[in-house]
Amino acid sequence: xxxxxxxxxxxxxxxxxxxxxxxxxxxxxxxxxxxxxxxxxxxxxxxxxxxxxxxxxxxxxxxxxxxxxxxxxxxxxxxxxxxxxxxxxxxxxxxxxxxxxxxxxxxxxxxxxxxxxxxxxxxxxxxxxxxxxxxxxxxxxxxxxxxxxxxxxxxxxxxxxxxxxxxxxxxxxxxxxxxxxxxxxxxxxxxxxxxxxxxxxxxxxxxxxxxxxxxxxxxxxxxxxxxxxxxxxxxxxxxxxxxxxxxxxxxxxxxxxxxx
Amino acid sequence: xxxxxxxxxxxxxxxxxxxxxxxxxxxxxxxxxxxxxxxxxxxxxxxxxxxxxxxxxxxxxxxxxxxxxxxxxxxxxxxxxxxxxxxxxxxxxxxxxxxxxxxxxxxxxxxxxxxxxxxxxxxxxxxxxxxxxxxxxxxxxxxxxxxxxxxxxxxxxxxxxxxxxxxxxxxxxxxxxxxxxxxxxxxxxxxxxxxxxxxxxxxxxxxxxxxxxxxxxxxxxxxxxxxxxxxxxxxxxxx
Numbered sequence: 001x002x003x004x005x006x007x008x009x010x011x012x013x014x015x016x017x018x019x020x021x022x023x024x025x026x027x028x029x030x031x032x033x034x035x036x037x038x039x040x041x042x043x044x045x046x047x048x049x050x051x052x053x054x055x056x057x058x059x060x061x062x063x064x065x066x067x068x069x070x071x072x073x074x075x076x077x078x079x080x081x082x083x084x085x086x087x088x089x090x091x092x093x094x095x096x097x098x099x100x101x102x103x104x105x106x107x108x109x110x111x112x113x114x115x116x117x118x119x120x121x122x123x124x125x126x127x128x129x130x131x132x133x134x135x136x137x138x139x140x141x142x143x144x145x146x147x148x149x150x151x152x153x154x155x156x157x158x159x160x161x162x163x164x165x166x167x168x169x170x171x172x173x174x175x176x177x178x179x180x181x182x183x184x185x186x187x188x189x190x191x192x193x194x195x196x197x198x199x200x201x202x203x204x205x206x207x208x209x210x211x212x213x214x215x216x217x218x219x220x221x222x223x224x225x226x227x228x229x230x231x232x233x234x235x236x237x238x239x240x241x242x243x244x245x246x247x248x249x250x251x252x253x254x255x256x257x258x259x260x
Numbered sequence: 261x262x263x264x265x266x267x268x269x270x271x272x273x274x275x276x277x278x279x280x281x282x283x284x285x286x287x288x289x290x291x292x293x294x295x296x297x298x299x300x301x302x303x304x305x306x307x308x309x310x311x312x313x314x315x316x317x318x319x320x321x322x323x324x325x326x327x328x329x330x331x332x333x334x335x336x337x338x339x340x341x342x343x344x345x346x347x348x349x350x351x352x353x354x355x356x357x358x359x360x361x362x363x364x365x366x367x368x369x370x371x372x373x374x375x376x377x378x379x380x381x382x383x384x385x386x387x388x389x390x391x392x393x394x395x396x397x398x399x400x401x402x403x404x405x406x407x408x409x410x411x412x413x414x415x416x417x418x419x420x421x422x423x424x425x426x427x428x429x430x431x432x433x434x435x436x437x438x439x440x441x442x443x444x445x446x447x448x449x450x451x452x453x454x455x456x457x458x459x460x461x462x463x464x465x466x467x468x469x470x471x472x473x474x475x476x477x478x479x480x481x482x483x484x485x486x487x488x489x490x491x492x493x494x495x496x497x498x499x
Contacts (some may be wrong), residue, residue: 002363003361003364003365007353007357007358007360007361008350008352010352010357011350011351011352011353012350012352014352014353026414034404069350070348071344071348072348072349072350073342074315074344074348075342075347075348075349075400076365077314077315077334078313078314078315078338078340078342078344078364078413079334079337079365079366080334080335080336080338080366080367081334081365082333094331105372105396121287177474199353216362243448251317256317257317257318257322259276259310259315259316259317260310260315260316
């Protein structure tokens with residue numbers, strides 16, 4: 001697995017996409033932190049970017065990468081290497097490359113801005129750590145979809161539909177339920193619903209750290225009570241880690257029976 | 261290990277859903293032999309090769325490579341050298357890096373002199389994405405033979421090679437055969453079979469019918485006749 005990981009990583013770090021991904025984050029991080037009136041508003045804008053782009057890029061690149069490396073997988077699987085070791089190596093290399101491009105691209109300008117304006121390191125860790133988990137979660141989902149669906153077009157479409165659902169429609173549906181049933185006690189339901197969507201988890205976690213819960217109205221106070229605490233933070237990160245582990249487990253479960 | 265049959269397939273069955281592709285397929289191949297698997301499109305040639313390589317999970321039967329059951333893990337693949345028709349590696353790696361990757365995975369020092377005449381040395385430091393189809397196939401051939409495996413599995417090995425490279429590869433394969441390697445191949449180029457194959461295995465209705473190549477008219481000196489006979493046998497297996 002180590003050989004596959006190191007050589008796949010070498011390949012990815014030379015790819016134009018990873019370089020462009022890093023440079024885009026670097027430019028976006030620098031401009032938003034530099035031109036935003038306050039660091040909070042700068043982070044707010046960066047958060048919107050991360051919530052939109054991290055799931056999209058992981059879904060698209062993860063699916064494409066899996067399909068494009070089918071020939072390589074077939075060739076390597078004719079060598080004395082197990083399926084799990086090969087795919088773990090490939091997935092880890094892709095995950096590392098994407099997350100490094102993201103974390104360094106945004107980390108450098110936000111840290112630089114922090115040295116000037118003062119920065120809460122815990123906040124930065126939550127912001128970047130959540131972003132990294134978001135990348136890994138959608139990467140695991142993309143690999144699972146690509147493994148399950150032989151047809152590239154169907155697999156690619158399924159990845160995009162999942163991204164659309166979790167990034168846009170899920171919140172709309174949740175908002176509809178909260179307003180429609182506002183007379184009922186929905187605290188637990190809302191918290192549960194947020195835990196079921198990694199994009200919402202990252203959003204709420206960062207907003208809580210930014211102390212912007214007031215922007216969320218009624219639900220803001222509910223979130224504040226739970227996600228604003230140390231336990232809430234730990235539960236949220238555990239839930240995001242579960243969002244990576246569950247599709248990864250399903251992936252390896254199916255991999256054993258897969259006809260390449 | 262000396263008395264072990266390099267390849268032994270017993271009662272192999274493989275289905276895709278309700279469609280049975282291989283049904284009770286049995287085959288064995290000894291050292292120093294070249295067996296060509298032939299059949300019409302969709303007859304199951306690729307499925308059989310993929311079951312052997314561990315790419316497909318088969319429902320029943322047994323495949324043993326050098327006495328090792330292929331279901332007991334990937335270790336048996338150290339005995340195999342594989343050449344697919346369209347090889348693919350990470351596009352930003354150089355040929356040298358690809359060779360190192362395969363070397364690390366196999367845990368064996370390669371002997372690149374086995375395929376020196378393929379001329380891969382000229383583009384060792386070129387990235388995979390800059391190579392032509394023929395150059396890729398040469399790298400693939402070199403990797404298949406350099407680790408000195410006792411069995412070679414070849415899927416259309418000369419399909420994308422220019423005539424001079426094809427002749428060189430055929431020479432290498434003849435040498436490997438003479439050195440006692442067991443070679444299993446599929447190809448649509450009957451010239452390759454004429455030169456190399458000892459046995460032709462026709463895949464029909466999920467089973468194999470194996471004929472010694474020497475029994476095919478024209479094998480000794482008349483390629484046109486050989487080609488026509490094989491084509492007729494193929495049509496017969498498709499019918």
